[in-house]
Amino acid sequence: MGRIPLEDNFNDVIAKAQRGLGIDDAELARRADAHPADIAALKAGHFNETVARRVAGHLRLNRDALVRLAQKKWYPQVPVFPTGFSVFNTPMEDITVNSYIIWDDRTRHAAVFDTGATSEPMLEFIREYRLNVRYIFITHTHEDHIADLPRLAAETKGEIWSSEREPVALPGAKTFAENAFFHVGPLAIKTLSTWGHSPGGTTYYVTGLSWPLAVVGDSMFSCSIGGSATAFADAYENNMKKIMTLPNDTVLACGHGPLTTVSQERRNNPFFVR
Numbered sequence: 450m451g452r453i454p455l456e457d458n459f460n461d462v463i464a465k466a467q468r469g470l471g472i473d474d475a476e477l478a479r480r481a482d483a484h485p486a487d488i489a490a491l492k493a494g495h496f497n498e499t500v501a502r503r504v505a506g507h508l509r510l511n512r513d514a515l516v517r518l519a520q521k522k523w524y525p526q527v528p529v530f531p532t533g534f535s536v537f538n539t540p541m542e543d544i545t546v547n548s549y550i551i552w553d554d555r556t557r558h559a560a561v562f563d564t565g566a567t568s569e570p571m572l573e574f575i576r577e578y579r580l581n582v583r584y585i586f587i588t589h590t591h592e593d594h595i596a597d598l599p600r601l602a603a604e605t606k607g608e609i610w611s612s613e614r615e616p617v618a619l620p621g622a623k624t625f626a627e628n629a630f631f632h633v634g635p636l637a638i639k640t641l642s643t644w645g646h647s648p649g650g651t652t653y654y655v656t657g658l659s660w661p662l663a664v665v666g667d668s669m670f671s672c673s674i675g676g677s678a679t680a681f682a683d684a685y686e687n688n689m690k691k692i693m694t695l696p697n698d699t700v701l702a703c704g705h706g707p708l709t710t711v712s713q714e715r716r717n718n719p720f721f722v723r
């Protein structure tokens with residue numbers, strides 16, 4: 450698989466912070482003592498370091514991390530899983546969406562996370578490795594993450610699970626509360642409620658693989674956060690309390706963009722460098 454680009458550019462990060470905090474362009478210009486035309490240019494993607502550094506603090510974004518993102522100086526390095534974990538990145542209109550599989554080599558039991566735009570590459574993988582999918586876990590019910598659920602469920606016979614807080618009831622799905630545990634062979638999967646981007650947004654924390662793994666859906670991305678106009682404060686707090694506190698070497702498997710780790714996001718994500 451080629452390199453998956455970062456989900457958001459510096460101007461997307463600025464726009465998400467503005468939406469979340471309810472600060473429009475005029476207000477941002479006023480607070481940062483910047484010219485409205487300079488803000489407009491920045492928002493259109495024309496990077497100006499002086500202006501970016503000025504607005505960052507008013508949007509609770511880390512200045513240096515925002516500048517590194519804009520200058521494309523950084524891309525996450527990802528620990529390799531020799532076995533037991535695989536990524537699928539499938540295109541949907543002008544975006545790509547990620548889905549993931551974990552499995553136990555001895556029993557061949559597996560669990561998948563989201564469906565991708567199409568589950569075809571995942572189904573091929575499942576057939577090739579002769580895996581027995583016990584669970585289909587949904588991070589949240591936005592269309593791009595459940596697009597191929599009927600086919601994935603029919604072909605694997607896996608049990609579908611999603612959060613009891615998610616407003617969309619999926620046909621045939623069971624629901625869990627926070628801190629539910631599932632097991633796939635020796636792998637343990639714990640549900641963390643990271644609502645905000647979606648009311649039942651869930652992070653699945655997996656132990657037993659080469660590295661601790663958190664499948665976070667759209668709760669956050671490498672160098673960014675899932676958008677939310679109405680529950681940004683909750684999204685931020687849940688990410689801070691439940692994802693950024695996981696062990697440093699935890700691999701973050703996001704709904705869009707590349708894999709990353711907790712320690713790298715602590716140092717490079719403009720929202721989470723503190």
Ligand SMILES: [Fe+2]
Binds near residue numbers: 594
């Ligand atoms: Fe998404």
